[in-house]
Amino acid sequence: MTMGKPAVQAGAAGVSAMTAPSGAAGQGWPAAVVAVAVGVVVLLGMFSGTVVATVSTWWNTGSYNHGLLVVPVVLLLVWERRAALARVAPRPSPFGLLAVAVASLLWTLGSAVAALIVEQAALVGMIWGLVIAVIGWRAAWQIAFPLAWLVFAVPFGDFLVVHLQDVTAWMTVGLLRLSGVPVFSDGVLLQTAFGSFEVAEACSGLRFLTACLAFGTLFAWQVYADWKRRLLFVIASAVVPVIANGVRAYGIVMLTDMVGPSVARDVDHVVYGWLFFSVVMALMAGVGLLFRQPPPTALPDFVGPGRGGTGTVAAAVVLALGVGAVLPGWLALGTIRDAHAAGGRIAVPLALGVPAGWDDAPPRAWQPAFAGAASVLHEGFAAPGARLERIAAWFPNQEQGREVVNRQHDLLGPGWQRLSSARVALTVDGQPVEALELRLTGPEGARRVVWSWYWVDGAFTGDDRLAKLLQARALLFGRSDAGALLAVSAEYADPLEEPATLGALRAFVVGQQDLSRRLADAAEGLPALAARP
Structure with a gap:
């Protein structure tokens, strides 16, 4: 009996030792x-x-x-x-x-x-x-x-919209063909015996992807203790919504054949727009719960307060x-923005010149829009058997809403729809550039190819992120942050003319001389005259 008391006291001391540090830490x-x-x-x-x-x-x-x-x-x-x-x-x-x-x-x-x-x-x-x-x-x-x-x-996630459109169109075509439905696809435009369909930006599934990824990450953390299970569920949260959106688009096409386009559209907004994705997320959560793990019960080691x-x-x-x-x-x-403007500069008009072998010609009815551009140079050119347009959207002093890289820019223009996007390797004024290629369809089935890229701080690039880094470099080193969005485009009526059209565009791009120097001259402007006393 006498041996038990110290044990109890020791136990009480042990409890005290376990709780006191926690209280001290909480102070x-x-x-x-x-x-x-x-x-x-x-x-x-x-x-x-x-x-x-x-x-x-x-x-x-x-x-x-x-x-x-x-x-x-x-x-x-x-x-x-x-x-x-x-x-x-x-x-x-x-x-x-x-x-x-x-x-x-x-x-x-x-x-x-x-x-x-x-x-x-x-x-x-x-x-x-x-x-x-x-x-x-x-x-x-x-x-x-x-x-x-x-x-x-x-x-x-906005940068994913175009890619999600392409993936959704590809999945829809594949599922239709597996179902025995003849379909002709041209980028995001699909043609079946019972109608034409476009996988528009609103159908890309970005909304569901972002919400599902946020939910999946939270769910994985709360339900699993093992990092492998967490990672697998997060990956599933990124992959499943993309697949589900392709199934949704396929379902709308098939529903159109059964009940007509107007009913299918209403069902898409009411059922697929809410119920379908809710069911998908519920199924993901249900499957995920089958592999749930008990939450860890261990608390961290005590860390006492520091000084002060x-x-x-x-x-x-x-x-x-x-x-x-x-x-x-x-x-x-204004320290950065004033660094390159010390002494004052006088703006000069942007002029890019005419490549050898090409003549001026009226530009065709293609009207892209560029948010906040100080000026837009839209020129037409013609050569034997070829005709095209060149555009330069000029941003001499970039700021919010007036920047060369802006998702509000519209290279399509009224009446044109995007068919597909790709990258094309070009040589611009001696510099290798991976430009953006857009294939468009327009009025009465006309086709158009657009190649676009940027010029910032003396360099050409087709990468949005690199263009922003070039702008930052120019500002930090006290140079002009002027930038230009450049595009060349050609229209054609017959898809069989596309190879010749691409060849003419490439010849025009290669033929542009002193393009970077002309842009740099416009960016630097002319020295302001000193004020007279």
């Missing part, structure tokens, strides 16, 4: 939570332009409506981790300040080149850095997934906000 959290909350609110206020643009996209664009739920879900996920956080005392970390500095630099570059998605991603990075700066990397690791899931607040207490936490959030404001503040003062 620093009220100040840390307040600091993080205030810091995030101030940070969002500092970058209110980016925040407003992001929320507007969530609200007005169907593909990103799920963004409205991201912040509440993240807060709920953090709340679920409160027991683990209580065992890891907040310890402000300088690594968070480094993360804020890198993200701030990224935001500054994104703002300088008017790349909103870069600004949005950088703002998420600054939030990550601020959290780490205030509570430390060990505590932040306990809420790593909620922080990472903030990525879905960034409206990304509330004062250190307050200093950390102030430093994080200060670091985040330095570079954007510099940009706001």
Whole structure:
């Protein structure tokens, strides 16, 4: 009996030893939570332009409506981790300040080149850095997934629309042929015995893909403990919606044959638009639950509080906000944009010249649109057996809404529809370029091929991302950030004429001389005359 008492006392001491550190760790959290909350609110206020643009996209664009739920879900996920956080005392970390500095630099570059998605991603990075700066990397690791899931607040995915259209058209054609339905396809246009169909941008399935990927990532984290299962379910969340959208498009074509186009359209909006994808997501969740795993019960090892207490936490959030404001503040003062304009410049008209062997000719009725372009040079040319157009959309001073890389640009023009997209290797003024190729169909079955690429900071490129990086390079080194979107295009009536048309386009592109120099001359302008006293 006497041996039992020490055992009980030891047990009580053991319980005390297990609970006391947790309580000690939790003592620093009220100040840390307040600091993080205030810091995030101030940070969002500092970058209110980016925040407003992001929320507007969530609200007005169907593909990103799920963004409205991201912040509440993240807060709920953090709340679920409160027991683990209580065992890891907040310890402000300088690594968070480094993360804020890198993200701030990224935001500054994104703002300088008017790349909103870069600004949005950088703002998420600054939030990550601020959290780490205030509570430390060990505590932040306990809420790593909620922080990472903030990525879905960034409206990304528009670049996938064209590719998703092509995949959906390819799947629809394959399923129709497997069903014994004769179909002729020309890019995204399908022709059957009972009607013509177009896989439009709205049919690309981007909305379902983005929502399903966000849901699948959250589901995988909550239901599985094993990283392999999580990864497999996330991959399935990206693949299944693409396949489901192809099945949906196939179903609409078949339904049109059975009940007519008007009824099929209504069914698509009511049944396929909501019910079909809801069922698909429910089936994914049902199958996923069959392989669910019990959640881990182990709590992290105790990490005691560091030095400094509330004062250190307050200093950390102030430093994080200060670091985040330095570079954007510099940009706001116009330091970068004024660097290449010192002394003043006089704009000169853009003139590209006529390649040898070609004559001026009236351009045909093709009217692409370029948002925010300062000027658009639209010229027609003719040579024996060939006729084509050249367009140069000129952006001498790029800013938000007036940039050379802008998804609002329309290379199709009224009356034209995209058939397919591809990449074509060209040599432009001696520089190799992988240009974008668009095949279009227009009035009365006319066909058109469009090759387009960019010129920025003395270089040609067909890559949107590289064009933005070239613009950033020009700004950082004090050069003009002027840019041009260049396109050559030719129209033809018979598909058999396409090889000859492509040959004429290639000969025209190769024949353009001093193109880069002429663009550079327009970008640099003429020195302004010194003002007389």
